[in-house]
Amino acid sequence: MNRFERGFDSIVFNSRWLAAPFILGLILGLIGLLYKFLVKLVEFVWQLRGLPNSDALVSVLGLVDLSLAANLTLIVIWSSYENFVRPIDPSDHPDMPHGLTSIGFSLLKQKLLGSIVAISAVHVLEWFMDIDHTADTVTFAWLIGTMIAFAVVMLVVAAADRMSEARARADH
CATH class of the missing domain: 1.10.287 (Helix Hairpins)
Structure with a gap:
């Protein structure tokens, strides 16, 4: 070189x-x-x-x-x-939670989308619990539709990741 x-x-x-x-x-x-x-x-x-x-x-x-x-x-x-x-060495941090290390891109996408779905579900539930004060059905329908769209995207990404992992294992 x-x-x-x-x-x-x-x-x-x-x-x-x-x-x-x-x-x-x-x-x-x-x-x-x-x-x-x-x-x-x-x-x-x-x-x-x-x-x-x-x-x-x-x-x-x-x-x-x-x-x-x-x-x-x-x-x-x-x-x-x-x-x-920079990689994090868990042996340097014995009290480190197990789930914080080795989060690959595939798992990160799933965690991100899962959190987004959970956050949107909380928003829908907040709206539903407060429906007496804000009876705007159009906005409520958009919130539900958005949450469902996020959930579908999360499922598609998870399925695609699972298929690519299976294909990678089959190739080896």
Whole structure:
């Protein structure tokens, strides 16, 4: 390999660190979600005594929604770092949760789509629980349609990944 090729290889290899600012931005976004979660939690606890059951449930669903978004962000942060920047050695972190390491692209797509479906389902449930105040059936139908579309896409991606994995095993 000549000097030019080695230099070019080095540039390409080290370009992976350009993903680091994006990962840091996602970490800041995660901090922002934590702030919003804490604000909503304090508001919920403060108003809980006077809230009707349906409003309390809608408030809890809002907390669940933020929690799902935070979990999704965390999955993307870990997966992006491990897949594109630098591998993480679990032996260096004995308390590391098992599910955070070795998330390949296929599993990442499935987790992302699964989280999006769960988040959209929470939104539909929030709308349904608050239907007395917002009886807009057109918007509700769009929410349900969007959730179903996400679920179908998730199933198609999972089936395609499963077929490609089976084909790869058959070729070996």
